[in-house]
Amino acid sequence: MTNTAVPAVEVRNLSKHFGSVIALNDVSMSVHYGEVMCLLGDNGAGKSTLIKTLSGVHKPTKGQYLVEGEPVDFDSPRDALARGIATVYQDLAMIPLMSISRNFFLGSEPTRKLGPFTLFDHQFANRVAREELLKMGIDIRDPSQPVGTLSGGERQSVAIARAVYFGAKVLILDEPTAALGVKQAGTVLRYIAQARARNLAVIFITHNPHHAYAVGDRFTILKRGRTFGTFTKDELSREEMVRMMSGADELDALSHELKEFERADRLRAAGQQTEVDQALGSS
Amino acid sequence: MATTTAQHDERMIQESAFRKILRRPEAGAAAGAIAVWVFFAIVAGDSGFLTLKGTATYLELSAELGILSLAVALLMIGGEFDLSVGSIIGAAGMTMAILSGEFGMNVWLSMLIALVLSLAIGFVNGYMVIKTKLPSFIITLGTLFIFRGATIGITRAITARTQIGKVDLAPGYALARTIFASDIPIGDAKFPISIIWWLVLAVLATFVLLRTSWGNWIFGAGGDPNASRNVGVPVDKLKIALFMTTAASAWLVAMIQGINFTGADVLRGEQREFFAIIAVVIGGTLLTGGYGSAIGAVLGALIFGMVKQGIVFAGVDADWFQVFLGAMLVVAVLVNNYIRKRAAEARK
Numbered sequence: 001m002t003n004t005a006v007p008a009v010e011v012r013n014l015s016k017h018f019g020s021v022i023a024l025n026d027v028s029m030s031v032h033y034g035e036v037m038c039l040l041g042d043n044g045a046g047k048s049t050l051i052k053t054l055s056g057v058h059k060p061t062k063g064q065y066l067v068e069g070e071p072v073d074f075d076s077p078r079d080a081l082a083r084g085i086a087t088v089y090q091d092l093a094m095i096p097l098m099s100i101s102r103n104f105f106l107g108s109e110p111t112r113k114l115g116p117f118t119l120f121d122h123q124f125a126n127r128v129a130r131e132e133l134l135k136m137g138i139d140i141r142d143p144s145q146p147v148g149t150l151s152g153g154e155r156q157s158v159a160i161a162r163a164v165y166f167g168a169k170v171l172i173l174d175e176p177t178a179a180l181g182v183k184q185a186g187t188v189l190r191y192i193a194q195a196r197a198r199n200l201a202v203i204f205i206t207h208n209p210h211h212a213y214a215v216g217d218r219f220t221i222l223k224r225g226r227t228f229g230t231f232t233k234d235e236l237s238r239e240e241m242v243r244m245m246s247g248a249d250e251l252d253a254l255s256h257e258l259k260e261f262e263r264a265d266r267l268r269a270a271g272q273q274t275e276v277d278q279a280l281g282s283s
Numbered sequence: 284m285a286t287t288t289a290q291h292d293e294r295m296i297q298e299s300a301f302r303k304i305l306r307r308p309e310a311g312a313a314a315g316a317i318a319v320w321v322f323f324a325i326v327a328g329d330s331g332f333l334t335l336k337g338t339a340t341y342l343e344l345s346a347e348l349g350i351l352s353l354a355v356a357l358l359m360i361g362g363e364f365d366l367s368v369g370s371i372i373g374a375a376g377m378t379m380a381i382l383s384g385e386f387g388m389n390v391w392l393s394m395l396i397a398l399v400l401s402l403a404i405g406f407v408n409g410y411m412v413i414k415t416k417l418p419s420f421i422i423t424l425g426t427l428f429i430f431r432g433a434t435i436g437i438t439r440a441i442t443a444r445t446q447i448g449k450v451d452l453a454p455g456y457a458l459a460r461t462i463f464a465s466d467i468p469i470g471d472a473k474f475p476i477s478i479i480w481w482l483v484l485a486v487l488a489t490f491v492l493l494r495t496s497w498g499n500w501i502f503g504a505g506g507d508p509n510a511s512r513n514v515g516v517p518v519d520k521l522k523i524a525l526f527m528t529t530a531a532s533a534w535l536v537a538m539i540q541g542i543n544f545t546g547a548d549v550l551r552g553e554q555r556e557f558f559a560i561i562a563v564v565i566g567g568t569l570l571t572g573g574y575g576s577a578i579g580a581v582l583g584a585l586i587f588g589m590v591k592q593g594i595v596f597a598g599v600d601a602d603w604f605q606v607f608l609g610a611m612l613v614v615a616v617l618v619n620n621y622i623r624k625r626a627a628e629a630r631k
Contacts, residue, residue: 106510
């Protein structure tokens with residue numbers, strides 16, 4: 001249960017091709033127990049392909065995938081789950097009209113015997129769902145209320161708590177904060193910190209550098225299918241990370257462009273049409 | 284924020300018992316059943332609606348639809364339709380009637396053969412829905428006509444008729460009559476035993492839905508089949524089992540009618556599929572699946588029976604029944620939606 005030298009999950013020189021498309025090219029990364037590893041990158045950087053490979057959906061074309069130091073070859077997400085690697089996808093797999101505790105135990109229902117009958121143990125389900133969420137720092141009013149009455153952040157936490165309860169040692173969180181407001185995203189970030197405190201290895205995928213910086217221990221940046229580098233928090237300031245992720249040059253170009261628009265608008269408002277044309281022509 | 288344990292939460296007190304009842308899917312149907320009963324008690328109270336005999340009449344109608352609608356409710360909560368149940372009633376009833384009425388086979392054996400046939404039909408419905416991935420509405424709309432047509436065609440080919448009687452002359456009929464079509468006298472009225480079947484099955488369906496893992500899977504499969512599959516729910520097997528359960532309920536209705544009338548008609552069960560769906564929807568089950576209750580289906584069937592018989596007691600021409608039924612369906616869905624929305628909103 002200590003942060004040993006052997007990573008919980010590691011990939012070395014991993015490549016994934018889809019026909020002629022090279023989705024991942026020579027990617028290496030690792031995550032240890034009790035650590036939050038942020039996987040950052042813009043759309044199309046290969047984040048999704050990487051986590052799908054880690055969670056057993058895709059098989060790598062080249063390279064090594066190690067779990068606790070052993071090479072593995074997963075055929076399906078079930079294989080990955082059996083090794084304690086659970087992925088919480090953005091679309092959550094929660095059923096809004098079902099209760100929290102029914103959702104929590106869907107597919108792995110707790111039962112008790114009553115004479116010849118095998119019953120769904122609601123008392124147990126409600127108690128455990130409530131306790132597990134409480135461990136994550138969320139206090140739900142009533143585990144028998146429909147999941148649909150929860151906020152987006154709370155739903156994410158139910159999904160995370162479920163994965164942890166059913167034996168996940170490595171959590172892969174696919175943009176859990178993407179669709180959330182500031183406050184709700186804060187709730188989810190708190191659960192990520194909680195999971196780390198419980199000695200889980202967390203791979204946190206996001207394209208929000210502020211969210212990443214708040215909880216991350218190390219950061220791997222993907223760009224166009226390649227690892228752009230892995231940095232610890234000490235090596236990287238928030239500003240540097242933002243610049244690196246979005247591509248500093250592109251941002252500079254964009255701000256320049258925006259300034260030009262602004263100037264053009266001002267000039268147009270003043271009715272100086274000729275100057276507008278000149279300004280645009282010279283930029 | 285959270286303390287370590289919170290057995291009593293101060294935020295829980297705010298929910299009244301009344302709102303808890305409103306949260307149940309069948310809340311609207313319960314209110315509707317009471318309203319319909321009160322309405323006919325006032326309008327047709329003098330002409331027999333309130334008597335034991337009157338009650339027995341509408342409960343018989345309710346029971347025969349109710350047996351069907353319980354299975355249809357489970358299927359619809361599981362996210363599928365079965366439009367072929369009426370045709371299965373025709374096929375099952377005719378199988379039993381031909382074997383026992385025409386060829387003198389022991390009634391119990393012919394009923395067993397009809398059951399096997401019905402389960403096979405249910406399996407075919409379910410298997411085709413799973414394999415083709417087409418909406419069950421389309422598949423069973425097809426089998427609605429296929430099974431009805433085949434029943435008429437085969438019956439005519441074997442017997443050159445469309446109605447078969449004399450089931451009561453076959454061996455085993457007396458015991459079958461006791462179990463499927465006897466009456467329980469209460470006061471001056473005779474309550475058919477189908478009411479007992481209905482209520483026993485209602486308890487069973489509610490138990491399965493609310494107290495077993497299967498029930499959880501039914502809600503899950505109807506709410507989001509992919510998500511359910513991902514967490515290990517055997518969605519395909521479950522859905523096939525639900526189609527077979529629905530077919531079995533159609534068989535039971537066919538047996539109750541066939542034994543009672545000592546024969547069968549190729550057209551028996553026509554339109555039952557729609558009445559069953561109407562009863563289920565009035566009972567608060569969502570057309571899209573994932574939400575609903577067996578108790579709701581019981582109340583829906585009860586309303587169906589009360590309206591159908593109440594109109595007769597009220598002296599209105601029975602032709603108008605369909606108008607009432609259709610209007611009630613639309614009103615019920617509107618009321619159910621409203622209640623569900625209110626109940627969900629109030630908890631945020």
